[in-house]
Amino acid sequence: MKKWILFLAMAMTVSLLAACGGEEAVGTEGESKEITIGATAGPYSDMVTKAIKPGLEAKGYTVEVKEFSDYIQPNNALAEGDLDANLFQHKIYMETFAEQNGLELSEVIVVPTAPMGIYSNKFTSIDAIEEGSSIAIPNDPTNAARSFQILQDAKLITLNSDSDPLTVSEKDVQDNVKKLKFQPIEAAQLPRAVESTDLSAVPGNFALAAKMDLLDALQLEAMPDQYRNRVVMNTADLDSQLAKDIKEVVESAEFEEIIDEEFKGFGKPEWMTE
Missing domain, CATH: 3.40.190.10 (Periplasmic binding protein-like II)
Known part of the structure; x- marks a missing residue:
């Protein structure tokens, strides 16, 4: 009998630990805290890594940054669920690509962009x-x-x-x-x-x-804001907690400080200069 009681106690402990582990990987609204953000190699993957990822990690996310060498794969990967968000495109490209490929894409927020x-x-x-x-x-x-x-x-x-x-x-x-x-x-x-x-x-x-x-x-x-790059997500996810957290990180003073230090010459969007 004592053996059975000990066995049940151990089983309950394992179940409790598993439940706690599961809570660490899920957000307050049941959303995963392990995310992947795609960006083209160069300044925009650097922007995600240096200016966005730290802010999201402070909010409890585990962030993987995936680099791309073209402008086709990041949107396809987003639509297929391999990415949670991407950063590489301006408004005109996003809307044209979405229309031509039957995708539902929306911007979360416009970011500072290297001007022509x-x-x-x-x-x-x-x-x-x-x-x-x-x-x-x-x-x-x-x-x-x-x-x-x-x-x-x-x-x-x-x-x-x-x-x-x-x-x-x-x-x-x-x-x-x-x-x-x-x-x-x-x-x-x-x-x-x-x-x-x-x-x-x-x-x-x-x-x-x-x-x-x-x-x-x-x-x-x-640069008009139509030509500035933006963080983009699937339209269905636009009201998610992740979208809100990304927006909050990009709107933070810490984000702007990193832009001023690491991305000199980048033109700031209207919302940052108003």
């Missing part, structure tokens, strides 16, 4: 740019539109007042002050184009991948 810049090894300032200079610009419509907006902000061109800022192209250039010669090329090749052209409009992610200093740009983009 006008770079040159020939000129040291916008004012020094000579008439007839060549400038390499992205050959995809979205990034090309961004390059024309920067050139207008730098007062190098004037765009048609009726044009849509998100879709402007060379045909919308009303006045080309310096008679610049536009050379559309693949965005990934734009950092190299600094060597072969007078000017190059380089998206921030490609500039950083090429070890360029954002602050060396002659002109940095006044």
Whole structure:
């Protein structure tokens, strides 16, 4: 009889320990505290690792950061449940990808993003740019539109007042002050184009991948929030505790301090500057 009592006591102890262990892996609303966040290799995986992960770990999460080398897999992995969130894309890309692939994706919060810049090894300032200079610009419509907006902000061109800022192209250039010669090329090749052209409009992610200093740009983009990267989750999870916790971490003073120290030149979203 004593043996049976001892056996039952041990069984109850094991069950209690197992239950406690289970509670450590589950949030207050029954959500898992072991999460995976995907990001493209480089500044945005660094941002997750250095600025987001510590805040989530302080809230009791176990965070794995998974790096990707392309812009297709992170959203597919999110939709398939292999990721809980990702960070690599702007609003226009997210909405277009979701529509084309039948996915339900939503942003949790916009984060500081590396801006496009006008770079040159020939000129040291916008004012020094000579008439007839060549400038390499992205050959995809979205990034090309961004390059024309920067050139207008730098007062190098004037765009048609009726044009849509998100879709402007060379045909919308009303006045080309310096008679610049536009050379559309693949965005990934734009950092190299600094060597072969007078000017190059380089998206921030490609500039950083090429070890360029954002602050060396002659002109940095006044980036609309549509072009800033955001933390994205499946729409069905947008009201989850994890989504709320990610938002709280990104809105914290600690997050902004890390951005100011580790991500110099990154443009802050409107909510951070209001």
